[in-house]
Amino acid sequence: MILTIFFFFLIPILNGSLIAHLLWPERKGSALLLKFSLGIGMGLGINSILYFLALNIAPKQINVLAVEVVLFVTLGIIVFLRERNQKWERRRFLSLSRIQWGLIIVGLIASAMLVLIFVDQSIAQPQAGIDAWSIWNRAARFISRDPENWRATLSPDLYWHDHADYPLLVPLNVAWGWQMIGSENVRVPMMVGAFFVLASIGMMFATVALTRTIGQASLATLVLMGTPLFVWAGAGQVADVPVMYFIFASSALMFLALTQQNSAFLILSGFMAGLAGWTKNEGLLLIVACVVALIVVNLKELFRSLKFFLAGLAIPLTMILYFKSIAPPSDLFTGSSALVQILDISRYWMIFGALGRQLLTFGYWPFSIFIGLAFYALLMQIHWETYFDKGLQAMASTILLQSLGYFLIFLLTPHELIWQLNTSLYRLILQLYPSELFLFFSVVSEPEKVFKPT
Amino acid sequence: MRLNLKKIFLALLVLAGFFSVVQSWLSTLNLNQGGAAIDAWEARLMPAKKALPIKRGVIGYVGEWDAPGISYAYWDQESEYLLAQYSLAPLILKKGAVEEWNVAVLSEPAFAAWQKANQGKFEIIPLKHNVYLFHRLANP
Numbered sequence: 121m122i123l124t125i126f127f128f129f130l131i132p133i134l135n136g137s138l139i140a141h142l143l144w145p146e147r148k149g150s151a152l153l154l155k156f157s158l159g160i161g162m163g164l165g166i167n168s169i170l171y172f173l174a175l176n177i178a179p180k181q182i183n184v185l186a187v188e189v190v191l192f193v194t195l196g197i198i199v200f201l202r203e204r205n206q207k208w209e210r211r212r213f214l215s216l217s218r219i220q221w222g223l224i225i226v227g228l229i230a231s232a233m234l235v236l237i238f239v240d241q242s243i244a245q246p247q248a249g250i251d252a253w254s255i256w257n258r259a260a261r262f263i264s265r266d267p268e269n270w271r272a273t274l275s276p277d278l279y280w281h282d283h284a285d286y287p288l289l290v291p292l293n294v295a296w297g298w299q300m301i302g303s304e305n306v307r308v309p310m311m312v313g314a315f316f317v318l319a320s321i322g323m324m325f326a327t328v329a330l331t332r333t334i335g336q337a338s339l340a341t342l343v344l345m346g347t348p349l350f351v352w353a354g355a356g357q358v359a360d361v362p363v364m365y366f367i368f369a370s371s372a373l374m375f376l377a378l379t380q381q382n383s384a385f386l387i388l389s390g391f392m393a394g395l396a397g398w399t400k401n402e403g404l405l406l407i408v409a410c411v412v413a414l415i416v417v418n419l420k421e422l423f424r425s426l427k428f429f430l431a432g433l434a435i436p437l438t439m440i441l442y443f444k445s446i447a448p449p450s451d452l453f454t455g456s457s458a459l460v461q462i463l464d465i466s467r468y469w470m471i472f473g474a475l476g477r478q479l480l481t482f483g484y485w486p487f488s489i490f491i492g493l494a495f496y497a498l499l500m501q502i503h504w505e506t507y508f509d510k511g512l513q514a515m516a517s518t519i520l521l522q523s524l525g526y527f528l529i530f531l532l533t534p535h536e537l538i539w540q541l542n543t544s545l546y547r548l549i550l551q552l553y554p555s556e557l558f559l560f561f562s563v564v565s566e567p568e569k570v571f572k573p574t
Numbered sequence: 575m576r577l578n579l580k581k582i583f584l585a586l587l588v589l590a591g592f593f594s595v596v597q598s599w600l601s602t603l604n605l606n607q608g609g610a611a612i613d614a615w616e617a618r619l620m621p622a623k624k625a626l627p628i629k630r631g632v633i634g635y636v637g638e639w640d641a642p643g644i645s646y647a648y649w650d651q652e653s654e655y656l657l658a659q660y661s662l663a664p665l666i667l668k669k670g671a672v673e674e675w676n677v678a679v680l681s682e683p684a685f686a687a688w689q690k691a692n693q694g695k696f697e698i699i700p701l702k703h704n705v706y707l708f709h710r711l712a713n714p
Contacts, residue, residue: 226588230595237599244605247612254656261663269630269664277632277666281652282659339587346591348598485594492590499576499583570580 136163157322223338241355252357259291317354366396394436409521634676
């Protein structure tokens with residue numbers, strides 16, 4: 121059954137990878153890994169959009185799998201015609217240094233263990249955590265059990281904790297998977313969760329390897345994998361891992377676009393930002409943060425960069441706008457007395473206090489990973505010249521603006537602030553965590569320099 | 575000296591990352607987080623789902639919070655309500671006996687208290703394991 125589910129999802133994933141390859145025909149090993157990692161998110165994003173359109177146009181009558189297969193054949197032919205006369209670079213793994221091999225091997229063992237953690241966690245809790253079944257898989261059940269009446273999942277009569285306003289990328293993929301295999305098998309949402317965990321790991325390795333070194337990429341990936349919360353949240357099937365992946369993808373692609381002067385990355389960045397908004401409401405904030413970051417950092421070429429970013433954003437944004445026009449309002453924006461809360465100094469203290477505690481305990485590390493990395497940076501040295509790098513500035517601005525948005529949400533939430541902080545702050549930090557790690561390992565000296573033969 | 579310190583710190587970071595993965599793997603061995611409880615809850619509500627004459631639309635959900643004078647654990651009731659919604663999808667569950675058809679999960683004292691307060695207003699269809707259907711009477 122697991123293989124059957126995998127093969128159904130493989131077609132959309134390959135479609136995503138082929139689209140990424142058509143836009144960015146780089147053939148390096150790390151570039152191919154990046155395209156496959158991007159393909160997972162893009163493929164599942166496109167699949168959810170197609171299924172959403174099918175539900176709206178003619179539920180139960182349009183075969184999304186057939187559309188995916190046609191798309192795959194078309195993309196495959198285009199890529200084949202373009203690639204048949206190209207020379208592929210042969211990777212020389214043996215040219216890696218001993219420190220690089222060492223880090224890669226440690227990383228591979230860690231990733232094998234990560235698979236075991238994911239499996240153990242999934243067996244222990246097949247229906248996953250409360251948010252998974254009450255929000256995401258509940259919505260998937262509404263869609264798969266009654267496709268003709270799928271809009272019931274957006275009913276304002278649903279209890280606020282069911283979050284009828286939450287976007288549908290994850291539930292649509294789960295419902296589609298159930299439809300494909302003909303039953304509500306718990307392995308479908310597990311696999312969707314696993315795809316995003318693996319894609320995040322692959323993207324971390326590939327982006328850092330492309331921009332820095334293999335050793336630095338292995339180290340960044342090891343720190344990500346070593347964060348227990350990352351895999352637990354992934355196996356817990358909450359949408360924070362998919363939105364984390366899309367935030368990372370969008371900001372890393374913006375970084376690549378600005379450092380390599382390649383507009384294709386901006387198109388992909390816009391598309392990924394749109395898919396972030398199509399996954400979770402925090403992704404809507406990302407769209408705004410990316411646009412503002414582009415305006416601030418790339419003012420001289422603003423029109424050009426915005427044009428490509430918005431071109432990528434267009435399709436998912438259209439879906440989001442339509443979805444929001446039929447979905448009920450968010451529980452975060454109902455009945456709060458904004459001005460009173462903004463003027464309440466105690467709320468600021470509470471938020472900063474909770475943030476401070478998270479900085480010390482985030483991710484279930486046995487020590488504070490943020491303080492540990494700060495010490496590491498002090499000792500290993502930071503490349504200050506990168507401060508002037510537009511790509512890094514854009515990524516840092518995006519993270520900063522996104523964090524500011526989260527801060528405002530806590531300030532304005534109509535729910536009890538302590539409850540809101542306890543239940544969501546660690547997940548919001550997780551959403552930005554890979555982007556922060558990428559930024560960190562982009563400016564810190566790489567391991568190869570430490571072990572450079574003198 | 576500084577170079578050696580860098581090597582040590584780098585090794586520490588690698589070891590910390592690796593042992594953190596090992597540690598979280600060990601902590602997930604023989605883990606039991608109550609996955610079976612959700613399946614049991616779904617099985618408990620299955621007769622109600624089958625007995626309901628409507629398969630889509632809004633129904634009411636009666637929990638212990640609706641029984642006057644009965645003390646209850648808020649989060650237990652909240653979780654049961656969410657679980658009931660998850661189990662009975664695509665039916666939409668509203669809190670309270672507010673619809674024509676209502677599903678109830680009540681302990682015996684809570685059921686007695688609720689019945690006393692709503693005498694003659696509903697047709698009561700008892701199912702297994704403290705699950706009931708309450709059908710609002712047109713002319714009570």
